[in-house]
Amino acid sequence: MNATRTAAAGLTTGWLIAVAAQAGAQPAKPERFGLGRPATEAEIAVLDIDVGPDGAGLPIGQGRAGDGAPVWAQACAVCHGAAGEGGTAGPVVGRGQDRPTVGSYWPYATTLWDYINRAMPRNRPGTLTAHEVYGLVAWILAANEIIGEADVMDAETLPAVLMPARDQFVPDDRRGGPEVR
Amino acid sequence: MSKNSPPTSRLSRRELIAGTLGAVAAAPLAAQQQAVETTRRPGRGPNELDQRSPFVTPRRDPSPTSSRTPLQDLQGTITPADLHFERHHGGVPEIDPDRYELLVHGMVDRPTVFTLADLKRFPAVSRICFLECSGNLRRGSAETLPQMVCGLTSQTEWTGVMLSTVLNEVGAHRGATWFLAEGQDAAVMTRSVPIDKAYDDAMIVYAQNGDALMPGNGYPARLLLPGWEGNASVKWLRRIELSDRSFMTREETSRYSEPVGEEGQIRQFSFVMDARSIITEPAYPTTLEPGWHEIRGLAWSGRGLITRVEVSVDGGANWDGAELQAPVLPKAHARFRHPWHWEGGTAEIMSRATDETGYVQPSWEALRTARGPRTRYHQNPVTSWTVGDDGRVLFGVERLRS
Numbered sequence: 001m002n003a004t005r006t007a008a009a010g011l012t013t014g015w016l017i018a019v020a021a022q023a024g025a026q027p028a029k030p031e032r033f034g035l036g037r038p039a040t041e042a043e044i045a046v047l048d049i050d051v052g053p054d055g056a057g058l059p060i061g062q063g064r065a066g067d068g069a070p071v072w073a074q075a076c077a078v079c080h081g082a083a084g085e086g087g088t089a090g091p092v093v094g095r096g097q098d099r100p101t102v103g104s105y106w107p108y109a110t111t112l113w114d115y116i117n118r119a120m121p122r123n124r125p126g127t128l129t130a131h132e133v134y135g136l137v138a139w140i141l142a143a144n145e146i147i148g149e150a151d152v153m154d155a156e157t158l159p160a161v162l163m164p165a166r167d168q169f170v171p172d173d174r175r176g177g178p179e180v181r
Numbered sequence: 182m183s184k185n186s187p188p189t190s191r192l193s194r195r196e197l198i199a200g201t202l203g204a205v206a207a208a209p210l211a212a213q214q215q216a217v218e219t220t221r222r223p224g225r226g227p228n229e230l231d232q233r234s235p236f237v238t239p240r241r242d243p244s245p246t247s248s249r250t251p252l253q254d255l256q257g258t259i260t261p262a263d264l265h266f267e268r269h270h271g272g273v274p275e276i277d278p279d280r281y282e283l284l285v286h287g288m289v290d291r292p293t294v295f296t297l298a299d300l301k302r303f304p305a306v307s308r309i310c311f312l313e314c315s316g317n318l319r320r321g322s323a324e325t326l327p328q329m330v331c332g333l334t335s336q337t338e339w340t341g342v343m344l345s346t347v348l349n350e351v352g353a354h355r356g357a358t359w360f361l362a363e364g365q366d367a368a369v370m371t372r373s374v375p376i377d378k379a380y381d382d383a384m385i386v387y388a389q390n391g392d393a394l395m396p397g398n399g400y401p402a403r404l405l406l407p408g409w410e411g412n413a414s415v416k417w418l419r420r421i422e423l424s425d426r427s428f429m430t431r432e433e434t435s436r437y438s439e440p441v442g443e444e445g446q447i448r449q450f451s452f453v454m455d456a457r458s459i460i461t462e463p464a465y466p467t468t469l470e471p472g473w474h475e476i477r478g479l480a481w482s483g484r485g486l487i488t489r490v491e492v493s494v495d496g497g498a499n500w501d502g503a504e505l506q507a508p509v510l511p512k513a514h515a516r517f518r519h520p521w522h523w524e525g526g527t528a529e530i531m532s533r534a535t536d537e538t539g540y541v542q543p544s545w546e547a548l549r550t551a552r553g554p555r556t557r558y559h560q561n562p563v564t565s566w567t568v569g570d571d572g573r574v575l576f577g578v579e580r581l582r583s
Binding site for chain 1: 270271284285286291292293294295296299302303304349350351361363367368369371419420422424426427428429430431434435438441445446447448449450451452453455484536538539540541543547548551552555
């Protein structure tokens, strides 16, 4: 039995037309399934830690290179070297092309803040305060001679830092087909 | 001899015969002995969880950051879940599914939290596809296993919900062009993904080969971006945020990007895995005996279907079409096979994949010419195995010299 044939037999009430539409090849799908629950502002705030290249998400706080120096010595130097020259982890200071560093390869200073805040130091990630992260970012940028020792990094100044590698980044141009790129 | 004779008396007779006929006869007699012995006592009963035979011991090869699938030990196209490669950036978190939630927010009408049960109530989809790390080539030494050459690729039947279904549920804004995927591991791993992928074939998956995800592969739920570099399929997914710009995370700027050309350009957001193949048999450390062999391997493309795999046994001078095992699926490992009679003498066996876009897997030289000397990721060159006069098979390191 199918509704289409019934409709073709001449019974063209609105009810039957609706049945015929439902009996098509696709089963009915609701507009929404009504799953999940609304997220509160408070729970979003706990997890929403990302910092964008425009500075969106940067918290209140500030730091100079001098503020970051003791944090670097205490939390970072063991893996990255006392001067950021690298150790068991990669270097963060320098302009050489062979070993990518913040000075030679990172396009956005905000990414430093985001990454240190979320994932460093490796043995106790997520434990640094906002001030400590600003200080570390300032120390790394100053060590790479991108900012001065006295420059204050905060939610306003950090997104404005122009990184040496910024203009080197290009979108992927591979498109399949016979050409190797 | 009576059927009920104790095994010991049969054994001594066998041993006597074996001693008489010498070493050549010993092997078949050992097989016959075992074939009878296993019938002389009941085997183990049904159990809760089967295990591999104690004689079968495939192993991943772990390093501090990854473990590699033993491609040389596997047949067909599906990777057993416990042999799927692992790559993670902050270790494997232990997540209680009852306290797991996924937050979807940003440019949406209804910021929403989904439990694992919520995700499983959505219409489910299963898909077989490969997942490959974009840093999947080791050039190494001649004594290199397939696992070490490119064991950071595996294949799974994944099950989950289409990401587009979830985005529809939360009322994704039309103006959203990217989404951030964030994991709840110690690296709080993040990648920005173009929203088009969400409406194409991205999924949130919770099952791997029919079972729950393995912890190393994102339990209880991960993003799956078929055909794209593995790290973007963020594991232990805790948050998706829709935006009108990319987030420029560390894993898409200073990592998983690659210098190209001579002018210091750095290629970014290079998601798609280009077509590739590898011969998994014969390979190091095999020693061949003269006679018929079947050359076997895997071929795959992140752009769709593999349409052709060619095999050469003379270092690329001549190529023959290999047989592709049906069904060949898009963005999936395809198994190819090719019969080969090795009559002794040196040989170099190679495979070369072509996908439905017409892309042909390049040589190392072609790849280096196109990208320059500092290319780091997405290295998919034709690789080879050399066969010596003595039948010894070694990795063709000369093919990958700079």
